[in-house]
Amino acid sequence: MPFIQNTDADRAAMLAAVGVKTLEDLFEGIPAELRHKGPLPIDAGLSEDELWSELQELASWNSTTTAGCFLGAGMYRHWWPRVVDALQGRQEFVTAYTPYQPEASQGTLTAFFEFQTMVAALTGMEVANASMYDGSSAAAEAVVMAANLTRGRDKVVVSRGVHPHTRRTITTYLEWTGLEVVEAPLGADGRTELGGLLDDKTCALVVQSPNTLGVIEDGAAQAAAAKQAGAISVACVYPIALGLLESPGAQGFDVAVGDGQSLGVPTAFGGPSFGLFATRLANVRRMPGRIVGQTVDGQGRRGFALTFQTREQHIRRAKATSNICTNNALIALRGAIYMAAAGPAGLREVAEHCLAKTQYAARELEALPGFSLRYGAGASFNEFVLDCPVPAAQVNRAVDAAGMIGGFEIGRWYPELGPNALLLAFTELTTRREIDALVRTLAPLAAAATVA
Amino acid sequence: MNKDLLLYEKSQPGRRTLRLGRLDVPAADLSALPAGALRRTPPDLPELGELELVRHYVRLSKKNVSIADSFYPLGSCTMKYNPVLNEAATAIPGFNAIHPLQDSGRVQGALAVMKRVADALAAVTGLPGVTLHPAAGAQGELTALLVAHRHFVETGQKQRKMVLIPDSAHGTNPASASIAGLQAVEVASGPDGLVDLDDLAAKLGEDTAVFMITNPSTLGLFETKIAKISEMVHAAGGLVYMDGANLNAILGVARPADFGVDMMHINLHKTFSTPHGGGGPGAGPICVTQELERYLPSPRVVEEEGGLRLDYDTPYSIGMLRGWAGNFGVLLRAYCYIRRLGAEGLLRVAQNAVLNANYLRVKLRGAFHVPYDRMCMHEFVCNTKNQREQGIHAVDVAKRLIDLGHHPMTIYFPLVVSEAMMIEPTETEAKETLDAFVADMLLIAEEAKHEPEKLHAAPVTTPVGRLDEGRAVKDPVLCYTCSH
Ligand SMILES: Cc1ncc(COP(=O)(O)O)c(C=O)c1O
Numbered sequence: 009m010p011f012i013q014n015t016d017a018d019r020a021a022m023l024a025a026v027g028v029k030t031l032e033d034l035f036e037g038i039p040a041e042l043r044h045k046g047p048l049p050i051d052a053g054l055s056e057d058e059l060w061s062e063l064q065e066l067a068s069w070n071s072t073t074t075a076g077c078f079l080g081a082g083m084y085r086h087w088w089p090r091v092v093d094a095l096q097g098r099q100e101f102v103t104a105y106t107p108y109q110p111e112a113s114q115g116t117l118t119a120f121f122e123f124q125t126m127v128a129a130l131t132g133m134e135v136a137n138a139s140m141y142d143g144s145s146a147a148a149e150a151v152v153m154a155a156n157l158t159r160g161r162d163k164v165v166v167s168r169g170v171h172p173h174t175r176r177t178i179t180t181y182l183e184w185t186g187l188e189v190v191e192a193p194l195g196a197d198g199r200t201e202l203g204g205l206l207d208d209k210t211c212a213l214v215v216q217s218p219n220t221l222g223v224i225e226d227g228a229a230q231a232a233a234a235k236q237a238g239a240i241s242v243a244c245v246y247p248i249a250l251g252l253l254e255s256p257g258a259q260g261f262d263v264a265v266g267d268g269q270s271l272g273v274p275t276a277f278g279g280p281s282f283g284l285f286a287t288r289l290a291n292v293r294r295m296p297g298r299i300v301g302q303t304v305d306g307q308g309r310r311g312f313a314l315t316f317q318t319r320e321q322h323i324r325r326a327k328a329t330s331n332i333c334t335n336n337a338l339i340a341l342r343g344a345i346y347m348a349a350a351g352p353a354g355l356r357e358v359a360e361h362c363l364a365k366t367q368y369a370a371r372e373l374e375a376l377p378g379f380s381l382r383y384g385a386g387a388s389f390n391e392f393v394l395d396c397p398v399p400a401a402q403v404n405r406a407v408d409a410a411g412m413i414g415g416f417e418i419g420r421w422y423p424e425l426g427p428n429a430l431l432l433a434f435t436e437l438t439t440r441r442e443i444d445a446l447v448r449t450l451a452p453l454a455a456a457a458t459v460a
Numbered sequence: 461m462n463k464d465l466l467l468y469e470k471s472q473p474g475r476r477t478l479r480l481g482r483l484d485v486p487a488a489d490l491s492a493l494p495a496g497a498l499r500r501t502p503p504d505l506p507e508l509g510e511l512e513l514v515r516h517y518v519r520l521s522k523k524n525v526s527i528a529d530s531f532y533p534l535g536s537c538t539m540k541y542n543p544v545l546n547e548a549a550t551a552i553p554g555f556n557a558i559h560p561l562q563d564s565g566r567v568q569g570a571l572a573v574m575k576r577v578a579d580a581l582a583a584v585t586g587l588p589g590v591t592l593h594p595a596a597g598a599q600g601e602l603t604a605l606l607v608a609h610r611h612f613v614e615t616g617q618k619q620r621k622m623v624l625i626p627d628s629a630h631g632t633n634p635a636s637a638s639i640a641g642l643q644a645v646e647v648a649s650g651p652d653g654l655v656d657l658d659d660l661a662a663k664l665g666e667d668t669a670v671f672m673i674t675n676p677s678t679l680g681l682f683e684t685k686i687a688k689i690s691e692m693v694h695a696a697g698g699l700v701y702m703d704g705a706n707l708n709a710i711l712g713v714a715r716p717a718d719f720g721v722d723m724m725h726i727n728l729h730k731t732f733s734t735p736h737g738g739g740g741p742g743a744g745p746i747c748v749t750q751e752l753e754r755y756l757p758s759p760r761v762v763e764e765e766g767g768l769r770l771d772y773d774t775p776y777s778i779g780m781l782r783g784w785a786g787n788f789g790v791l792l793r794a795y796c797y798i799r800r801l802g803a804e805g806l807l808r809v810a811q812n813a814v815l816n817a818n819y820l821r822v823k824l825r826g827a828f829h830v831p832y833d834r835m836c837m838h839e840f841v842c843n844t845k846n847q848r849e850q851g852i853h854a855v856d857v858a859k860r861l862i863d864l865g866h867h868p869m870t871i872y873f874p875l876v877v878s879e880a881m882m883i884e885p886t887e888t889e890a891k892e893t894l895d896a897f898v899a900d901m902l903l904i905a906e907e908a909k910h911e912p913e914k915l916h917a918a919p920v921t922t923p924v925g926r927l928d929e930g931r932a933v934k935d936p937v938l939c940y941t942c943s944h
Contacts, residue, residue, distance in 0.1 A: 009801070009804075009805050009808045009812075010543075010800045010801060010805060011540070011541050011543065011733075011800075011801075011887075011888050012808055012809070012812050012887055012888065013888065013889070013890040014812060014815075014816075014890055014891055018890070018891040019812075019815060021891070022815055022816075022818075022819045022891060023815065025819055025822055025823070026815070026818045026819060026821075026822055026835075027822070028835075031811040031814075031815060034811070034814045034815060034818060034835060035682075035713055035714075035814065036835050037681060037682035037684060037834075037835055037836075037837065038682050038684075038710070038713065038714050039684060039687070041687075042686070042687060042714050042718055042719050043713060043714050044712065044713060044714050044715050044718065047712070047803040047804065047807070048583045048584060048712050048803040048806065048807075049583050049803070050580050050583050050584075050798065050802060050803040050806065051799070051802055051803070052802040052803065052804065053799070053800050053801045053802030053804065053805045054799050054800060054802070056545050056800070059545065059796060059799050059800060060545070062799065063549050063552060063555075063796070064552070064554075065569075066554070066555075066569035066570075066572055066573060067552045067553070067554025067555050067569050068554060068569065069554075069567075069568040069569030069572065070554045070555065070558050070562075070566065070567045070568070070569040070570055071558075071562065071566040071567070072553045072554060072557040072558060073557045073558065073559050073562075074553065074557050077559060079559045079561050079562065081561055082783060083559060083560060083561075083784075085557070085559070087478075087480070088478075089477055089478050089510070091477065091510055091513060091514060093551075094514075095513075095514065095517040095518070095521075097547065098517070098518070098521040099526060099528035099529075100521035100522065100524040100526045100528060100529065101521055101524065101526075101737065101738055102526070102528075102542065102547065102735045102737055103526040103527035103528045103539075103542050103735050103736070103737075104524045104525065104526040104527075104736065104737075104738045105532070105534055105537055105539060105736045105738070105739070105867075106736070106738065106739040106740075107738065107739065108870075109525075109858065109859075109862065109867065109868055110924075110927050110929075111859065111862055111919045111922040111923070111924055111925065111926065111927070112524070112525040112862050112867060112868075112919075112922060113523075113524055113525070113738070114520075114523035114524070114922070114923045114924060115520040115521050115522065115523035115524035116520075116524055116738035116739070118466070118520055118523070119517070119520055119738075121466075121938075121939075121940065122466060122467050122468070122506075122940065124938060124939055125468065125939045125940040125941055125942070126503075126505055126506075128939045128941070128942065129503045129504040129505055129941060130503045130505070132503075134939065134942055135938045135939060135942070136938075136939070138739070139739075139740070141595035141596065141599065141740075141741075141782050142595065142782050142783050142784075143783060144780070144782050144783040145595065145599070145781060145782045148781075152639065171783070173780055173782070173783040173784065174783065176758075176779050176780040177779070177780050177781055177782060177783070179779060180606065180757070180778055180779030180780055180781055181602075181639070181781070182641075183606060183609075183610075183641070183778070183779070184606070184609055184640060184641030184642065185641040186641065224493065224494055224497050226494070226496070228496060250499065250503060251499075251502075251503070252490075252498065252499060253493075253497055253498065253499055254496065254497060254498060254499045254500065255499060255503070258499075258500065258501075267783065274556045274557060274789075275557065275558065275559045275560065276550070276555065276556050276558065276788050276789045277555070277558045277559070277560050277567065277570045277784075277785070277788040278560035278783065278784025278785050278786065278788055279595075279741070279782075279783075279784055279785075279786060279787040279788055279789065279790075280595070280740075280741035280743075280787040280788075280789050280790055281783075282741070289936075289938075289942075292936070292938070298739065299938060300938070301932035301933070301936055301937055301938050302932065302937035302938075303927050303928045303929065303931045303932040303937075304927070304928055304931065305924040305925040305926060305927050305928070306925050306926060306928075307925060309924050309925070310464070310924075311923075311924035311927045312927075313927045313929050313932055315929065315932040315933055315936065315938070316933060316936070320631070321598070321630075321631035321632050321634075321635035322630075322631040322632075322873070323631070324631075324635075325631045325634040325635060325644070326634035326635060326637065326638045326644040327638070328631065328635040328638070330635070330639065331598045331599075331601065331602060331632050331635035331636040331638075331639045332596075332598055332599075333596065333597065333598045333630075333631075333632050334596035334597060334598070334727075334729065334736070334739060334740040334741070334742040335596075335739055335740040335741075336595070336740045336741040337737050337738040337739030337740045337741070338735070338737025338738055338739075338740065338741060339737075339740075339741055341737075341738065345513070345517060346478075347505050348467050348477075348505065348506050348508055348513055348516075349476070349477035349478045349508075349510075349513055350476065350477070350478040350505065351471075351475070351476040351477075351478070351505050351506060351507040351508070352502035352503055352504070352505050352507070353476050353502075353507070354476045354477070354478035354479065355478075355503065355505065356502065357478075357479070357480055358478070358480065360487070360488045360490075361480055361483055361488075363488035363490075363493075364483055364485050364486065364487055364488035365485055367485075367486075367488060367489060367492065368485035368486060385492065386492045386493065386494065387494065389493075404563075408563070408566075413559070413562060413566075416561050436480055439484060440484040440485050441484075443485075
């Protein structure tokens with residue numbers, strides 16, 4: 009049997025040691041009437057080579073993003089140095105458990121101490137945890153933390169610009185908690201309008217920049233408005249953009265969360281990625297997730313261990329700050345290696361390339377008759393809403409026929425934008441040739457629409 | 461040469477590993493951005509060339525104990541071998557370079573993998589409704605509790621808010637109940653280590669939402685009266701949730717649906733061999749009865765004429781607990797595992813896991829006290845009662861094991877056994893590895909009698925000795941640059 013090393017002789021000796029005759033005898037604790045009779049309806053096993061062929065076939069049913077892809081909407085195709093794969097893939101990292109025995113886990117623990125430091129630096133915060141599941145659940149946990157920090161307040165204001173999966177995750181987490189979620193609308197410029205929504209009942213404000221329409225928000229004003237209302241401000245970030253854009257910490261936010269996918273993680277059909285969670289030091293005892301701290305051993309040598317564990321479920325049980333146990337450690341390690349590989353200059357270069365490609369595409373597409381940028385070229389970092397003269401689905405079919413993957417039909421998430429709105433994303437991996445091909449593909453659509 | 465420096469201590473201004481090629485479009489016009497949008501100070505990230513980066517992480521990796529180098533009998537965690545092929549599968553571009561918003565017709569392979577994993581989990585559990593959405597076991601628990609509560613609200617039983625949980629349960633069970641906005645109530649264990657039916661009966665009532673039971677339990681025991689328990693819970697109008705962290709023991713042997721379970725989670729990162737990665741990522745699919753299926757999170761994989769599709773339009777669904785459909789990379793690894801083993805292989809997994817655990821139990825029970833010394837499932841719990849007079853605690857045994865070349869067992873869990881040492885060898889370990897572990901445990905039992913200081917001083921072979929965890933809380937240093 010695959011992966012089972014013991015032979016029949018081993019098993020016989022072990023059964024004798026245990027004092028039973030057959031393997032079935034080991035299950036005496038399960039009443040006979042509850043035992044399953046016959047084999048499970050699962051196909052017979054395959055050898056490694058047979059499985060490999062099957063995998064190749066299954067993979068061939070998927071079209072990859074490598075030939076040009078303008079999909080973003082929360083997951084982006086970025087380059088990572090191949091050293092990231094080699095280091096993260098080391099078996100010593102891959103096959104270890106959560107570092108509950110610190111002396112046997114200094115590798116993982118040191119890497120997480122450094123990860124926390126880099127996340128804090130990137131977000132401009134004082135403390136970060138060792139990762140959450142992803143950006144959406146991190147945002148929901150930030151709201152839970154905010155509610156605990158501001159007991160008695162029961163209103164959560166979430167911008168409509170926040171990713172719809174994140175908004176839905178927040179409402180799902182909060183469904184039975186008695187907290188009310190209120191949506192802050194987006195104005196004609198694509199930015200959040202807080203109006204009079206923040207008040208003394210508000211525990212949290214959640215915003216995202218760039219938001220789901222690709223628009224850069226005025227974070228400083230939002231954080232200030234939350235502060236004035238006494239609410240906890242939560243910024244959802246796109247880590248790559250922070251190579252160029254102002255950090256939530258500097259803007260005055262209390263919490264920064266985000267999805268780490270852009271930091272060297274493949275899109276892989278949606279996961280696994282990892283979530284970032286960073287905040288002010290004062291909030292550390294209310295934070296969810298694992299935190300690594302520096303300390304010393306009996307000889308005064310520096311070492312790292314999980315700390316503030318009394319917040320966590322294995323100690324505090326029903327009173328824990330979160331139920332999270334397994335997080336997304338290995339993918340966060342990828343993120344750490346990526347950030348260390350990039351450094352401040354590399355991250356800025358990536359961010360500038362994203363912006364340059366976006367600005368180039370904006371100019372070229374806007375020049376096509378019938379196409380326009382919904383919020384203007386200056387509002388975006390690496391993604392924008394393009395209003396097309398024909399339905400976005402039709403545009404995407406044309407891009408597909410040209411051998412590339414089009415944008416996202418954003419009207420599916422924001423019906424108010426109409427069926428012709430297309431959300432297009434650009435990264436350092438988007439080539440000028442791909443953008444030019446996109447423009448050439450779209451041009452005849454404009455002409456056709458004019459004729460009609 | 462100090463080989464223990466942190467990234468930040470190795471950092472040199474001007475160095476970096478990531479460098480892009482020449483920009484093929486005009487440079488970015490930063491002045492076009494909204495006023496105040498630009499970052500004033502660059503993030504303080506370390507600056508390293510590629511070789512130093514490689515050395516740093518290679519050295520760190522050597523400071524870990526992992527399944528790849530050592531026996532790792534961490535109870536409740538199912539530290540079985542993680543097949544290397546499964547890692548290679550995730551690097552295939554057709555799985556790795558695909559976007560979750562691609563047209564479903566262009567990702568039929570990914571959807572087929574998800575569908576087949578879900579079908580296999582339904583077969584193993586006997587529960588037909590499967591979601592692959594939850595990111596880990598704890599999120600699966602939360603998902604199921606939200607499903608249960610939605611079911612009660614829809615059926616006019618909003619008052620059901622109590623979640624009954626045995627005292628031997630994992631901490632995530634009560635924590636999930638609280639996060640869901642429900643209330644955790646503890647149910648006592650009886651002298652046999654199983655659920656105390658009298659206490660359960662006394663706590664069941666019109667406010668009962670769910671009884672969460674871990675079966676096999678965290679003591680490694682099968683709840684013999686599980687059918688009766690389910691009957692009691694159902695009679696009171698509640699639902700039975702099974703924490704499936706220990707499913708490894710009963711694969712192909714018994715199906716939870718057959719003992720009255722309505723919902724359960726499965727930790728693919730335990731039973732289905734996906735690696736733990738130093739704490740994740742995992743995947744915590746849940747399986748539910750047909751009646752509850754419509755409440756499962758969005759999106760669902762649906763089969764229609766023309767193929768498979770991700771359906772986000774799910775009117776009865778509780779919603780989402782994370783972005784996208786699930787941890788696809790983890791699901792793919794589990795798929796590979798299921799395909800390698802097939803039905804027969806999965807049954808062999810359970811049989812060999814239980815055999816290995818019982819073998820260790822009978823070999824160790826002379827030296828260490830086994831509070832519930834009867835046939836166990838995939839794991840068993842012993843403790844240091846016999847070593848109490850020498851002042852030896854579970855932690856001392858654990859640390860000494862590190863020096864002897866093993867990763868320790870789980871200690872101080874479950875809470876119902878004092879000085880608990882929970883041992884789960886898994887099916888992938890060979891007899892001689894188990895024998896070597898036994899020999900070292902017996903050695904430790906001898907040392908406890910004659911050289912207890914050796915145990916107290918352990919570990920001495922590791923990069924650091926026992927750490928001052930109190931200091932890490934009193935004087936928190938959680939970030940390198942923040943403390944300099
Ligand atoms: C019995 C039991 N229940 C639940 C969990 C939680 O699972 P996860 O860590 O995947 O969230 C664990 C894992 O540690 C466990 O051992």
